[in-house]
Amino acid sequence: MTPTSPDLAPADAIVRRPWQPLSLLLVLALWLSTLGNLPLWRAMWALTDHHSLRTWLGLVGFALIVLSAITVLLSLLVWPRWRKPAGVLLLMVAAANSYFMITYGVVIDPTMMANTLQTDVREVRDLLSWSMVAVLALGVVLPGWWWWRQPVQKLPARRLVGRQMGLAALAALVLLVVVWASFQDLASTMRNQKSMRYMLNPFNTLYASARLVIGQTAQVRQPLQPIGQDAVFAPATLAGHKPPLIVLVVGETARAANFGLAGYARDTTPQLRQLQSSGELAYFANVSSCGTSTQVSVPCMFSHLGREAYGKNDIPYENLLDVLQRAGMQVLWLDNQSGCKGLCDRVPNTNTLALKDPALCPDGECFDEIMLRVLPERLAQLEKDRGAGPAPAGTVVVMHQMGNHGPAYYNRTPNNMKVYQPECRSNVLQDCPAQEILNAYDNAVRYTDHFLAQTVRWLKSQPRPAVMLYVSDHGESLGEKGLYLHGMPYMMAPKEQTHVPMVLWLSKPLQSQLKWDAHCWKKQVSAPMSHDHLFHSVLTLAQVKTRLQQSELDVFAGCAARSP
Numbered sequence: 001m002t003p004t005s006p007d008l009a010p011a012d013a014i015v016r017r018p019w020q021p022l023s024l025l026l027v028l029a030l031w032l033s034t035l036g037n038l039p040l041w042r043a044m045w046a047l048t049d050h051h052s053l054r055t056w057l058g059l060v061g062f063a064l065i066v067l068s069a070i071t072v073l074l075s076l077l078v079w080p081r082w083r084k085p086a087g088v089l090l091l092m093v094a095a096a097n098s099y100f101m102i103t104y105g106v107v108i109d110p111t112m113m114a115n116t117l118q119t120d121v122r123e124v125r126d127l128l129s130w131s132m133v134a135v136l137a138l139g140v141v142l143p144g145w146w147w148w149r150q151p152v153q154k155l156p157a158r159r160l161v162g163r164q165m166g167l168a169a170l171a172a173l174v175l176l177v178v179v180w181a182s183f184q185d186l187a188s189t190m191r192n193q194k195s196m197r198y199m200l201n202p203f204n205t206l207y208a209s210a211r212l213v214i215g216q217t218a219q220v221r222q223p224l225q226p227i228g229q230d231a232v233f234a235p236a237t238l239a240g241h242k243p244p245l246i247v248l249v250v251g252e253t254a255r256a257a258n259f260g261l262a263g264y265a266r267d268t269t270p271q272l273r274q275l276q277s278s279g280e281l282a283y284f285a286n287v288s289s290c291g292t293s294t295q296v297s298v299p300c301m302f303s304h305l306g307r308e309a310y311g312k313n314d315i316p317y318e319n320l321l322d323v324l325q326r327a328g329m330q331v332l333w334l335d336n337q338s339g340c341k342g343l344c345d346r347v348p349n350t351n352t353l354a355l356k357d358p359a360l361c362p363d364g365e366c367f368d369e370i371m372l373r374v375l376p377e378r379l380a381q382l383e384k385d386r387g388a389g390p391a392p393a394g395t396v397v398v399m400h401q402m403g404n405h406g407p408a409y410y411n412r413t414p415n416n417m418k419v420y421q422p423e424c425r426s427n428v429l430q431d432c433p434a435q436e437i438l439n440a441y442d443n444a445v446r447y448t449d450h451f452l453a454q455t456v457r458w459l460k461s462q463p464r465p466a467v468m469l470y471v472s473d474h475g476e477s478l479g480e481k482g483l484y485l486h487g488m489p490y491m492m493a494p495k496e497q498t499h500v501p502m503v504l505w506l507s508k509p510l511q512s513q514l515k516w517d518a519h520c521w522k523k524q525v526s527a528p529m530s531h532d533h534l535f536h537s538v539l540t541l542a543q544v545k546t547r548l549q550q551s552e553l554d555v556f557a558g559c560a561a562r563s564p
């Protein structure tokens with residue numbers, strides 16, 4: 001006799017009832033609007049400390065809005081043919097966004113998205129951690145595995161489209177009604193908490209990607225626009241003139257708050273301080289950055305447009321280096337970071353990050369001093385390439401630093417230069433006591449101090465008048481207000497991310513060549529200025545004249561003599 005009772009049937013014989021397509025879609029919508037949006041809910045919860053009935057009602061209303069918006073999105077996007085991969089992709093987006101939002105206090109806006117897309121292997125390595133693996137396992141692997149294995153009823157296409165569109169319409173209706181009912185509270189929250197709109201997964205990613213694609217296609221469609229075509233080298237006097245050597249150091253993630261010369265309690269810039277006492281070096285105390293990320297700031301620094309116009313611009317313009325080159329300067333870009341963001345496309349350039357030097361590149365990545373190591377040979381090469389061509393009016397060298405690139409600040413300093421101990425040696429900054437994060441960060445500032453002083457020493461050894469201008473691309477949050485790293489949308493970025501250090505060293509020979517006015521210089525060091533001033537001020541240091549130069553944006557307008 002064979003057992004007939006269903007109770008005795010083996011487990012694998014249990015027929016799993018396949019899901020209704022819409023029910024499965026709703027399960028995904030529920031997951032995404034709750035667990036997939038934990039950072040958003042955490043931020044909403046933290047908005048008030050007294051959780052009254054009104055707060056609760058507000059939260060429930062907001063939850064309905066999120067759920068119905070996600071349901072509309074899923075009903076429109078997820079269809080049988082790509083149901084499985086689409087679900088897993090959405091889980092991945094939600095988990096990865098949530099991890100970065102909670103770990104570093106960032107939000108997902110178009111700039112952050114651009115940074116992510118330009119990330120290289122080294123930067124990813126800097127971010128990897130066990131907590132990231134855990135988040136991906138819980139947020140992607142487990143629910144994704146479940147999602148992939150669910151049997152789903154097959155419906156005739158027309159019926160499925162009808163039902164799914166019906167669900168979308170219903171969810172849209174709920175969305176409208178709840179938004180209308182809670183409009184007043186909602187509008188004021190969104191006005192006061194601008195970052196929240198970049199926290200809603202997966203809409204933040206969709207919005208940022210769309211903005212990037214639109215911006216990039218607009219750029220690609222247009223040819224490069226020349227600027228400063230009238231640029232000429234026009235020194236104040238040709239008597240005893242020698243072609244100057246101009247070094248621009250683009251700093252990375254150094255904030256003014258931790259710069260010794262800015263009055264920071266720790267003397268993180270002892271070598272620059274010593275140079276300052278010689279009267280050849282000045283610190284500019286009041287400089288703000290163009291953006292809060294490398295991606296925005298670095299191109300903006302070399303642009304003639306200034307922050308506001310740069311933010312709205314999608315015409316591909318030439319930059320400061322093209323203008324200097326056109327005026328007869330020899331230009332060289334050395335990059336010890338992720339690249340020049342297109343700025344050095346038309347000038348000689350070298351990436352030094354992966355060079356081999358046992359002392360300066362111990363773990364497959366080079367400290368900033370590597371740029372000084374290769375500089376003499378690269379300059380010699382430029383001379384050789386020039387051959388019998390006309391002598392350059394001067395030489396401009398840009399050095400793009402690794403500086404204080406985070407979160408692995410401890411990787412930015414050689415072992416024998418770690419003054420502040422103990423250092424945070426984790427890339428999950430929250431795992432470290434605040435003091436250890438500060439120690440690692442300050443050690444990197446101190447290494448930049450060393451690097452800049454070495455640069456000045458080298459320039460002093462050259463038989464040419466010389467200048468070094470250093471300015472950081474943006475600042476950094478080190479846990480203030482719960483924020484880490486940088487990349488906050490500019491309008492809500494804290495000062496730690498936008499107040500940057502700037503240093504000018506000007507050799508005595510170049511001072512006399514420029515007929516430099518020391519009083520003017522003294523006055524300018526405390527004047528408020530920004531990356532907007534860089535383009536116009538470097539032209540004066542290089543003694544290049546063009547109608548494009550705006551004297552109100554030239555920090556040195558009153559300090560250097562003009563050519564007649």
Ligand SMILES: [Zn+2]
Nearest residue numbers: 253293294473
């Ligand atoms: Zn940067």
